[in-house]
Amino acid sequence: MGPGKxxxxxxxxxxxxxxxxxxxxxxxxxxxxxxxxxxxxxxCNSQFTESARPPENCPxxxxxxxxxxxxxxxxxxxxxxxxxxxxxxxxxxxxxFSITPEPKAGIGQRAFLIRTPEGNVLxxxxxxxxxxxxxxxxxxxxxxEIAISHPHYYTTMVDWSRAFGGAPIHIHELERKWVxxxxxxxxxxxxxxxxxxxxxxxxxxxxxxDGYQVLHWPGGAEGRGAxxxxxxxxxxxxxxxxxxxxxxxxxxPLNAPAIRRVMECLxxxxxxxxxxxxxxxxxxxxxDRGKEVVRHSADRYIKAISG
Numbered sequence: 001m002g003p004g005k006x007x008x009x010x011x012x013x014x015x016x017x018x019x020x021x022x023x024x025x026x027x028x029x030x031x032x033x034x035x036x037x038x039x040x041x042x043x044c045n046s047q048f049t050e051s052a053r054p055p056e057n058c059p060x061x062x063x064x065x066x067x068x069x070x071x072x073x074x075x076x077x078x079x080x081x082x083x084x085x086x087x088x089x090x091x092x093x094x095x096x097f098s099i100t101p102e103p104k105a106g107i108g109q110r111a112f113l114i115r116t117p118e119g120n121v122l123x124x125x126x127x128x129x130x131x132x133x134x135x136x137x138x139x140x141x142x143x144x145e146i147a148i149s150h151p152h153y154y155t156t157m158v159d160w161s162r163a164f165g166g167a168p169i170h171i172h173e174l175e176r177k178w179v180x181x182x183x184x185x186x187x188x189x190x191x192x193x194x195x196x197x198x199x200x201x202x203x204x205x206x207x208x209x210d211g212y213q214v215l216h217w218p219g220g221a222e223g224r225g226a227x228x229x230x231x232x233x234x235x236x237x238x239x240x241x242x243x244x245x246x247x248x249x250x251x252x253p254l255n256a257p258a259i260r261r262v263m264e265c266l267x268x269x270x271x272x273x274x275x276x277x278x279x280x281x282x283x284x285x286x287x288d289r290g291k292e293v294v295r296h297s298a299d300r301y302i303k304a305i306s307g
Contacts, residue, residue, distance in 0.1 A: 038158075038181055040081070042074040043067070045106025045127040045155040048180045060151055060178065065208070065247040078129065078156055081105065085128040089113075089136050092275070092285075095219065096226075097140060100279070101128045109153055109277040110284070112228060113137060114217055116198020119144030122167070123215050123228045124277060127155040134163050143167045146185075147202055149230030150209040151178035153277070161185040170194060172204055172211030192265070205265040207258050208232045208246060216269045221288070224272035232262065233294050235276035239286050242274065242297045256302045263298050266291075 036050040041058040044066055048055050054075040061068045088100045092112075100110040105127045112123040122143045137143060143164035148154055148171060158181050161167045166185050173188040194202040201216045212232055220226025229235070233242035244259050246252040254262075274286035274294065286293050 037077055038156075039075045040077060040127055040156065041106075042076050043069055043106065044152060046151070046180050047078075047127070047154075047156045047158065049182065058180075060180070064250060064252065066152070067249055078127070078159060081128045082130045086130065087126065087128055087133045089133070093220070093222075096217075096275075099126055099133070101126050106155065107152055109231070110279070111153075112275065113140060113143070114198070114200065114215075114220075114228075115141055116200065116219075118197035121196055121198065121200055121215075122146045122160065124148055124153045124230055125155050125157045125160055126153075129156055129159050129163060137164070145170065145196055147171075147196065147200075147213070147215055149214065149228075149232070149277075150212045151175055153230065154179060158183045158185060170196070170202060172213055174211030175209060178209075201269075203265055203269065205232065205262045207244065207254055207262045214266070216271065218270065220275075221271070221273035221290075225270040226273040226275060227266070227269065227271040227290060227294075228275050229277075231277045233274070233297065235274060235278070235280050235284055235286060236297075237280060239280065239283070240293055242286065242294055244298070244301055253305055254301075256306055259298055259302055263295070266294060 038047050038050050039054045040047045041061060044060045046058055046060045057073060060066055085101045085105055088102055090098050092098050095115045097113040098110050099113060109124060111126045114121045114123060120141045120143055125148055144167055146157060146161060146167050146169040148157060157169050161169055169186045170189055171186060173190050176188055179186060192204050196202060199218050202213045203216060204211060204213050206212055215228035217226045217228060233244055235242055244254040246254045272288055272290050274290040276284045278284050
């Protein structure tokens with residue numbers, strides 16, 4: 001403590017310096033960064049257009065469906081993630097492999113690779129992508145198309161596309177503003193549905209996001225059909241239940257008209273199993289009677305919020 005300073009002014013100066021250092025840490029180039037780095041938000045793992053320095057903020061985390069953590073905005077890079085994370089690729093059932101980062105990356109979701117005779121489809125995305133992951137997926141037939149449920153999982157989708165020959169990335173046009181790293185591989189679609197290879201179908205449901213989409217896999221669950229749901233409907237701790245939310249971390253419920261709209265979109269689909277974005281009680285699936293579970297849960301939810 002210098003001459004002429006009271007303990008109070010000394011403590012105030014220290015607090016100001018600490019705050020300044022925190023701000024500098026939040027905007028300083030992350031490990032592995034270069035002059036043309038595509039920075040990645042640590043909290044949600046959204047990846048941004050190449051720049052010399054990190055962006056000022058992450059619009060995904062600024063949105064009311066997400067959050068900026070108390071310690072402030074922080075950034076990383078794909079190169080840094082290659083040093084700190086690995087992907088565990090596991091067969092969930094014949095023709096379906098989950099891709100899960102360890103340790104947890106961003107929001108904590110997993111991705112899925114669905115194998116079809118016409119080519120493989122990557123459903124949703126995770127930020128880490130390294131040589132062992134690419135090699136293993138190439139052993140499984142590579143990636144011919146990419147489809148992602150909603151903006152919280154866009155993350156390093158451009159790098160995934162480029163790693164597999166520029167595979168097209170299918171996103172609904174209503175989510176255009178949330179693509180933080182535009183690229184020619186991103187194919188914005190319109191309308192209610194889009195047929196992909198192998199009989200797979202993207203279906204727009206709205207709800208959590210206006211352009212939210214699920215993937216229907218008719219060949220899943222031994223031919224009874226599987227719904228690749230992302231986090232809508234969200235599988236609960238009790239796998240006999242699912243739920244719906246506008247914002248999960250901020251506990252903002254989805255309203256009744258939106259849930260009815262989601263159900264109208266799901267009703268025509270035949271599925272017995274539901275795969276979610278997260279490991280819930282070690283699995284993250286509704287193993288059977290999935291459509292019945294979704295319908296019962298939606299009815300219960302609407303009743304609960306309607307009073």
